[in-house]
Amino acid sequence: MLNHYLEECRARVVLEIREIVPKEDGPGRLLYDLMLDYPLRGGKALRPALCLATCRAHGGHEEAVLRTAAVLELYHNAFLVHDDVEDGSEKRRGEPTLHRLHGVPIAVNVGDGMLALTMEPLLENIELVGLGRALKILRVVARMARESAEGQMQELGWVRSADWTPDDQRYVRMVYKKTTWYTFLAPVLVGAIAAGAAEPTLRALARFATPLGIAFQIQDDVLNLVAEEERYGKEIAGDLWEGKHTLILIHAVRSAAPSERREALRILSKRRPSPSEEGASADVDGDARGLKTREDVLFLRELIERTRALDYARGVAERHARRAARSFAAVDASLHASVHRDFLAGLVEFVTERDA
């Protein structure tokens, strides 16, 4: 049922993104075509669905929030384009990443162009929902953009200094900024604001969305290790090749025996080979050149198994999901009975049990 709701939202939001992206031929055409690439590839459309469901479950109209929901999806895709550059990712939604297709310079600029396109629709909100709500939405989106950049930087800082000491608390704070804010918090807040919800409602929604976002990210990292590639759309174990600071790897490193930990840190200090280097990285030659080898990734996989790091991460995700479930009661009190309310109610289960 949740998947059906997501698909319906996705169809609407893709149409709306097509409205936002300029259609005319001319000097900007290449830019605008490339902006549509990631949004048209698919994806769950979780953020706009959250936004639409929250607005409508609070009695708001679809027209009051559809454009804002599309802006959030545009932000998400802009972040994906830049994140893929920053993480050196190879695949996105089953196809090569934008910078693999068109080079880093064009990918960076396409992301910037998408960010630039978010402002005008948010200003048009003034006519749609009135000045007060439009300004509140703009403030939430401004904070969202700032929190996301902060969270991303925290992770990049850990990568740069090869820091594997963050404890669960620092990890959760990073995820709160990097993922939760724009994936859960901002969508429910702007959805509720568009419907005219008052401050206490916004606070209750924040208490629900925050732990849900943490659980979502941890589950995403679990999926990166165990999902089937076709369903998941990204390469499996890409996180290990990239040396991403997931709770799983953090836990595996800290739980390892001293000699294993040294070996893990040595491996994690090496960079992922670029596609042209991939042949070389499979053997000892890659190792000598500071590139991760297949044996390295296998070692990390086995370390994760020995330290039961997947179970540990799943446990943390479940604790956060349960907190979200408990907070839902306060949210539910002000919701209208509807498919939109049911979508929100089903989210906790969706986040922890999804397989793609």
Place this chain on the structure above:
Amino acid sequence: MLNHYLEECRARVVLEIREIVPKEDGPGRLLYDLMLDYPLRGGKALRPALCLATCRAHGGHEEAVLRTAAVLELYHNAFLVHDDVEDGSEKRRGEPTLHRLHGVPIAVNVGDGMLALTMEPLLENIELVGLGRALKILRVVARMARESAEGQMQELGWVRSADWTPDDQRYVRMVYKKTTWYTFLAPVLVGAIAAGAAEPTLRALARFATPLGIAFQIQDDVLNLVAEEERYGKEIAGDLWEGKHTLILIHAVRSAAPSERREALRILSKRRPSPSEEGASADVDGDARGLKTREDVLFLRELIERTRALDYARGVAERHARRAARSFAAVDASLHASVHRDFLAGLVEFVTERDA
């Protein structure tokens, strides 16, 4: 006199940028420190000076526009960070570029963070200049961000397809979007809006700022070939190494004899060697690996000389500067006599005669 005015504006704007960038210690500290890197390196502060001068010459107060001027400088520096990544530039304001110091991932994110920080101050404008003016300023900035991304993409598209056929008109349209909008047009428009100027004044300012911006960019490209490195702050002839689509190179290529043009296009299809490849690129080995060599850059330099491309570009710049000078009369009619008016009046000469 102009330089003195620029320096005074720069001092004020740097203080204001320090106000905008969060000061607290915490997870975001690394991000915020790196955001301040480029702004603190110096630079002309031309954009905020234009903005302040236009506001004050129209009778507006400094407080009405200082924050907006700082936002424009923040945008400029964010664009520089991303442009340096996209162009593979080595130096900025006399020091290594941000991505050379911290890597591409961090540089991309620092630019995103700077863009994210621009929204909240523009919303605070509502208290400073009233709702109507604040919204007008937001709309100009939104258009500016979009035009800049379009212009940048046009240039990157020419680079990707090794297209050296753009004529003067297409070149000017690219520069209008990529540089003029955010360097001249937006600063004078938001400055005048902050002062409460009416539509006819904005139109007169646009007719003045547009040709001035074209002249500025062409002169910037001339300087890249003839300036002293220490004064200019970027590496000299960096544009030739990068194969940037300047009017100078476009003219040199189209004016070359057929065999020379073939050789120039062959050279321009090669990429610039990265610093680690630089030794190799000096000799034939670099050539064989598709990297530009010093001989290649020398060939381009000599071609530019033979085709008198610098003189040609200077001539085009002067035609645009003269158009700006003629348009200034209409602008001047509504200006208050002041140092601010004198700064605007001196701009035409400054743009065409500056040496850094």
